[in-house]
Amino acid sequence: MKDDDQYEITDEEIVALVNCDDNTIEDHDQAPAVEPLRVSHNDGVKALETAMKYVKQQEATRVDITMMQRWRDLAAKKWNSSGKQTSIKNFFKQSQN
Structure with missing residues (x-):
């Protein structure tokens, strides 16, 4: 593992290492x-x-803040477009008594 400092070992791998010879x-x-x-x-x-x-x-620059706002706005746009829009007909359904 010293050759690869970025390698992260999972819990399952630790258990396997402990349990094996x-x-x-x-x-x-x-x-x-x-x-x-x-x-x-x-x-x-x-x-x-x-x-x-x-x-x-x-105390970031205005450019830094603007870049963060752009990323946030992009994520919000994707979040809004990923949801399913409710049909207007669903708001006018008659209740069955």
Whole structure:
């Protein structure tokens, strides 16, 4: 692992290493590929709003703040477009008594 400082070992890999003997230890290059965690648009908007607050506290330039606002606006746009729009007919359905 000293050759690859960026390699993160999972809990399952730790358990496997603890439970196996020296002859069955697998090379970390053969570890199963882990799919990266997907961040939802909603979580992205929240994270970017928090990041914007932080950047403002650090006396960032107007360019820095504008860039953060653009990313936040893009995430918000994607979040809004990913939702299913309710049909107006659903608001006028008669209740059945």
